[in-house]
Amino acid sequence: MANIVVLVKYVPDATGDRTFTSDNTVDRVGVDGLLSELDEYAVEEALKVVEAGDGEVTVLTVGPEQAADAVRKALQIGAHKGVHVLDDAIAGSDAAATSLVLAKAIEKIADYDIVMTGLASTDGAMSVVPAMLAERLGLPQLTFASELTIEGDTIRIRRDGDAATETIEASGKMVVSVTDQINEPRYPSFKGIMAAKKKPVETWSIADLGIEASQVGTAAAWTKVLSFEPRPPRTAGEIVTDEGDGGTKLAEYLASKKFV
Amino acid sequence: MGRSLTMSRRDIDFCLYEWLDVTSLLDRPRFAEHGRETLDAVLELSETLAVEHFAPLNRDADTHEPYVGDDGRVVTLPALAKALQAYSESGLPSSTFDEGVGGMQLPFTVHQAATSFFQAASIGAFAYPFLAQGNANLVAAHGTPEQVETYARPIVEGRWYGTMCLSEPQAGSSLSDITTRAEPQDDGTWRLTGTKMWISGGDHELSENIVHLVLARTPGAPAGVKGVSLFIVPKVLVEDDGSLGGRNDVSLVGLNHKMGYRATTNTLLNFGEGAHQPGGRAGAVGHLVGEENRGLTYMFHMMNEARVSVGAGAMALGYTGFLHSLAYAEERTQGRPVGDKDPAAPPVPLTRHADVRRMLLAQKSYVEGGLGLILYCARLVDEEQTATSDDDRRRAHALLELLTPIAKSWPSQWCVTANDLAIQVLGGAGYTRDFPVEQLYRDNRLNPIHEGTHGIQALDLLGRKVLGDGGRGLGELLAVVRATVARAEEVGGETAAHGIALAAAVERLERTTQHVAAAAADDAELALANATPYLEATGHLVVAWVWLEQVLAAAGKEGAFYDGKRAAARYFYAFEVPSIITRLDLVASLDRTTLDLDPGVL
Numbered sequence: 121m122a123n124i125v126v127l128v129k130y131v132p133d134a135t136g137d138r139t140f141t142s143d144n145t146v147d148r149v150g151v152d153g154l155l156s157e158l159d160e161y162a163v164e165e166a167l168k169v170v171e172a173g174d175g176e177v178t179v180l181t182v183g184p185e186q187a188a189d190a191v192r193k194a195l196q197i198g199a200h201k202g203v204h205v206l207d208d209a210i211a212g213s214d215a216a217a218t219s220l221v222l223a224k225a226i227e228k229i230a231d232y233d234i235v236m237t238g239l240a241s242t243d244g245a246m247s248v249v250p251a252m253l254a255e256r257l258g259l260p261q262l263t264f265a266s267e268l269t270i271e272g273d274t275i276r277i278r279r280d281g282d283a284a285t286e287t288i289e290a291s292g293k294m295v296v297s298v299t300d301q302i303n304e305p306r307y308p309s310f311k312g313i314m315a316a317k318k319k320p321v322e323t324w325s326i327a328d329l330g331i332e333a334s335q336v337g338t339a340a341a342w343t344k345v346l347s348f349e350p351r352p353p354r355t356a357g358e359i360v361t362d363e364g365d366g367g368t369k370l371a372e373y374l375a376s377k378k379f380v
Numbered sequence: 381m382g383r384s385l386t387m388s389r390r391d392i393d394f395c396l397y398e399w400l401d402v403t404s405l406l407d408r409p410r411f412a413e414h415g416r417e418t419l420d421a422v423l424e425l426s427e428t429l430a431v432e433h434f435a436p437l438n439r440d441a442d443t444h445e446p447y448v449g450d451d452g453r454v455v456t457l458p459a460l461a462k463a464l465q466a467y468s469e470s471g472l473p474s475s476t477f478d479e480g481v482g483g484m485q486l487p488f489t490v491h492q493a494a495t496s497f498f499q500a501a502s503i504g505a506f507a508y509p510f511l512a513q514g515n516a517n518l519v520a521a522h523g524t525p526e527q528v529e530t531y532a533r534p535i536v537e538g539r540w541y542g543t544m545c546l547s548e549p550q551a552g553s554s555l556s557d558i559t560t561r562a563e564p565q566d567d568g569t570w571r572l573t574g575t576k577m578w579i580s581g582g583d584h585e586l587s588e589n590i591v592h593l594v595l596a597r598t599p600g601a602p603a604g605v606k607g608v609s610l611f612i613v614p615k616v617l618v619e620d621d622g623s624l625g626g627r628n629d630v631s632l633v634g635l636n637h638k639m640g641y642r643a644t645t646n647t648l649l650n651f652g653e654g655a656h657q658p659g660g661r662a663g664a665v666g667h668l669v670g671e672e673n674r675g676l677t678y679m680f681h682m683m684n685e686a687r688v689s690v691g692a693g694a695m696a697l698g699y700t701g702f703l704h705s706l707a708y709a710e711e712r713t714q715g716r717p718v719g720d721k722d723p724a725a726p727p728v729p730l731t732r733h734a735d736v737r738r739m740l741l742a743q744k745s746y747v748e749g750g751l752g753l754i755l756y757c758a759r760l761v762d763e764e765q766t767a768t769s770d771d772d773r774r775r776a777h778a779l780l781e782l783l784t785p786i787a788k789s790w791p792s793q794w795c796v797t798a799n800d801l802a803i804q805v806l807g808g809a810g811y812t813r814d815f816p817v818e819q820l821y822r823d824n825r826l827n828p829i830h831e832g833t834h835g836i837q838a839l840d841l842l843g844r845k846v847l848g849d850g851g852r853g854l855g856e857l858l859a860v861v862r863a864t865v866a867r868a869e870e871v872g873g874e875t876a877a878h879g880i881a882l883a884a885a886v887e888r889l890e891r892t893t894q895h896v897a898a899a900a901a902d903d904a905e906l907a908l909a910n911a912t913p914y915l916e917a918t919g920h921l922v923v924a925w926v927w928l929e930q931v932l933a934a935a936g937k938e939g940a941f942y943d944g945k946r947a948a949a950r951y952f953y954a955f956e957v958p959s960i961i962t963r964l965d966l967v968a969s970l971d972r973t974t975l976d977l978d979p980g981v982l
Binding site: 192193196307308309310311313314316317 | 413415417418421422425428429466469470471472474475484
C-alpha cells in the first residue's frame with residue numbers, strides 16, 4: 121500500500137515565447153504553458169508503484185489558474201485525484217516559500233506514504249524544492265533516482281553521479297525525486313482523457329493551509345532577480361586564414377579558450 | 381507545444397472554435413460525455429504522437445519501402461510498428477465509433493482535425509489505421525451483430541487492420557466490370573475466387589489479422605454495378621470464440637512500387653487460388669455483408685466520410701509543406717530588394733521578395749482554405765448524424781452529398797499545387813532529398829487518383845449531385861453562400877467587396893448550371909464533357925466562400941494570426957476567384973473540343 125503525492129508544475133512552454141513580468145518574475149499567465157516535462161517522469165514512476173501494489177496517486181500543484189491544466193494532464197495520464205493551491209498572494213514566491221506552501225498542502229493531504237517529484241522544474245531549474253520539502257516535513261529524502269525498487273516500506277534508489285553510482289535506501293514516509301532516466305512516461309489515452317473529467321480536484325487557498333500572505337510572494341522572497349537580458353544573438357565564427365601557420369593559429373585559438 | 385511544422389494547432393482551434401462553433405455540438409446526446417477539455421486533450425495527444433512517433437519515421441519509410449522477405453512475409457520498418465502501436469494504445473482508433481462497439485463518440489469534426497496531424501506527419505504510416513477505421517465503420521453500419529463483434533471490434537480496439545478490395549487488374553474506376561466470384565456454401569459462408577489490384581494495406585505483419593472487405597459477384601447476379609455484393613474476408617480465419625484459426629485462402633502476389641506513400645504496402649492479392657486450403661480445399665472463406673447485390677450501396681454509404689478524409693490527407697500534406705517552406709523562407713537569405721542593389725548590403729530573407737510572398741500566400745490560401753473546407757464538411761457529417769430537427773438533417777445531407785466530390789478533389793488538386801510551390805520556394809534545395817518537400821509532393825500525388833479519380837469526382841458532382849437531384853443540393857449551397865454574402869455586406873469595406881465578387885460567381889454558376897441542365901436533356905455526353913472545369917469552378921467558389929466565412933470570423937480581431945487570414949483571403953479573391961468565371965465561360969459554351977476529337981490525331 122503506497123499513497124503517493126506527486127508534485128507537478130505548470131511551466132511556460134519552452135518552445136514558445138517566454139517572457140517576464142514587470143517585477144522580473146516569470147510570466148506564467150500571458151504565455152502558453154504545460155505540465156513540466158520532467159514531472160511526467162514522477163507521475164509515471166508513481167503510477168508504476170501503485171499499479172504494482174495498490175494505493176492512489178494525488179497530484180499537487182501550486183500556481184495560477186492555468187496551472188489546473190498541469191493537474192488535468194496528470195489526471196489524464198492516470199493519477200487519481202488532484203490538489204491545486206491557488207492564491208494570488210503566492211505569485212512571485214521563491215523556492216523556500218514554495219516549499220512552505222507545498223509542505224502545508226502535503227500535511228493537509230495527510231494520507232500519503234511517498235512524496236514524489238521530478239528532477240527540477242524546466243523553468244526555475246533549481247532542484248532545491250525536494251530537499252527543502254524533506255526538511256520542512258522532517259522526512260528522509262532520496263533524490264535523483266534513476267532506478268527505484270520497493271521492498272515493504274523500504275525504497276532503494278540508484279543515483280548516478282559524474283564519478284560514481286550510489287545506491288541509497290530509506291524506510292517509512294519519504295521524499296523521492298526522479299530523473300529523466302528512470303522510465304519512459306506514458307501518454308494519456310483516450311479513456312484516460314474521458315476518465316479525468318470525473319476525477320476529484322480540490323482547490324485550496326493559503327488560508328486553507330494556515331499560511332499568512334506575508335510568508336509568501338515577492339515580498340517574502342529570500343532572493344530577488346535584479347535584472348535580466350536575453351542571450352546575445354550568435355555572432356559569426358572567427359575564420360583563421362592559413363598562411364602556412366594555420367595549425368599553430370588553430371592551436372593558439374583553442375588554447376586561448378582553454379579547450380586544450 | 382510551440383510552433384510545429386506538422387499542422388497549425390492555432391488554425392485548427394480557429395476553425396473549430398471561432399468559426400464552426402464545435403462546442404455547440406456538445407449539447408447533443410451523442411457527444412454529451414465530451415467537453416472542451418476532452419476535445420483539446422485529443423488534439424494535443426494527436427499532435428504529440430504524430431510529432432514524436434510518426435514524423436520521425438516518414439523519410440525512412442520512404443527510402444526503405446516495404447519488401448517481401450524470403451519467407452514470403454512483408455517486411456516493414458520497425459519504427460512503423462512502434463508508431464502504430466503507440467496510436468493503438470492511445471485508444472484513438474475508437475474515436476468516432478459508437479459506445480456500443482467500444483467507441484468514444486468523438487465529433488467527426490474534431491476527429492478529422494486530430495487525424496490531420498498524423499496525415500501531415502506520415503500519411504503512408506497512418507494509412508493502416510485510416511483504412512481500418514473506414515472498414516470497421518462499414519461493418520458497424522451494415523454487418524450483423526456477430527460480424528460487428530467479430531470483425532469491427534478488434535479494429536476499434538486497434539488490434540487489427542482492414543482493407544477495401546474494390547479494384548481488379550482490368551477494372552479500376554469501372555466497378556461494373558469486376559469479375560471476382562463468390563459461391564454460397566452449405567454452412568452459410570461463401571467461397572471467393574478472383575484477383576484484386578491496388579489494395580493498400582493488403583498484406584503486412586503489423587497486426588495479427590487483416591479484415592478485407594471484398595466486392596464480388598454471386599451466381600446469377602445482374603450485370604453491372606447492381607450485381608455486386610460485399611464480403612468480409614479475413615486474412616486469418618476467426619473461430620466462433622473469436623480466437624484466430626488457420627490462414628484463409630488469400631495470398632499476396634506482389635507489392636506495387638510507388639512514387640510516394642511508400643510506408644503503405646500496396647498489393648496485388650489473389651483470393652481462392654489455393655495457396656492456403658481452409659477446410660482442406662481452395663477458396664477464400666467470406667461472409668456476406670447485408671443483402672446480395674447491394675455491395676456498392678453499402679460501400680457508397682460510407683463514401684462521404686471516406687472521401688472527406690482523403691481530401692483531409694491531401695490538405696494535411698499541403699499544409700505541412702507550406703509550414704516547411706515558410707520556415708525555410710524566413711531563415712534563408714538571398715539577394716536584395718528591387719531598387720537596392722548595393723552588393724555590400726546584407727542579403728535579405730526570401731520572404732522579402734514579392735514573388736516568394738506570392739508563392740507563400742498561394743500555399744496559405746490553398747491549405748488553410750482546404751482545412752476550412754474539410755472541417756466544414758466534417759461538421760456536416762456530425763450535423764447529418766445528430767441534427768435536432770429532420771429539416772436540419774436533410775439539409776446537412778443534401779449539402780454533404782454535393783460537397784463530397786469537392787472536399788475530395790479540391791485539396792487533391794490545389795494542395796498538390798501547394799506542395800509544388802513549396803518545392804519552388806526552396807529552389808534547388810527543394811528538389812533534393814535533404815528536405816521533406818519533394819516527398820510531400822510525391823506522397824500527395826496519389827490523392828487525385830485513389831478513392832475516385834479527379835475525373836470521377838467531376839462526373840459525380842455534375843452528373844449525379846447537380847443534374848441528378850434536380851438542383852436541390854446546389855440550391856442549398858447557393859443559399860448558404862448568399863447568406864454569407866449578405867453578412868459580408870453589413871461589415872462593409874474589403875469584406876463586402878469580397879462578397880460582391882462571390883455573389884457574381886454564384887450568379888454565374890447558377891446560370892451556367894441551368895444552361896448545362898437544358899443541354900443535358902438533349903445530349904448527356906455533351907453536358908458532361910466539361911464536367912472537370914465545372915468541378916474546378918465550383919470548388920474554387922466553395923473555397924472562396926470558406927475564405928469569406930473566415931474573414932467574417934476574424935472580423936474585429938487583431939494580431940498577426942487574424943491579419944494573416946485577411947491577407948490570404950485578399951490573395952484568393954485577387955488571384956483565384958476571377959478564374960471561376962473563365963472556367964464557367966468554357967462550361968457554358970458547351971465546348972466540343974474533347975468530344976469531337978479524333979484520338980488518331982493525338
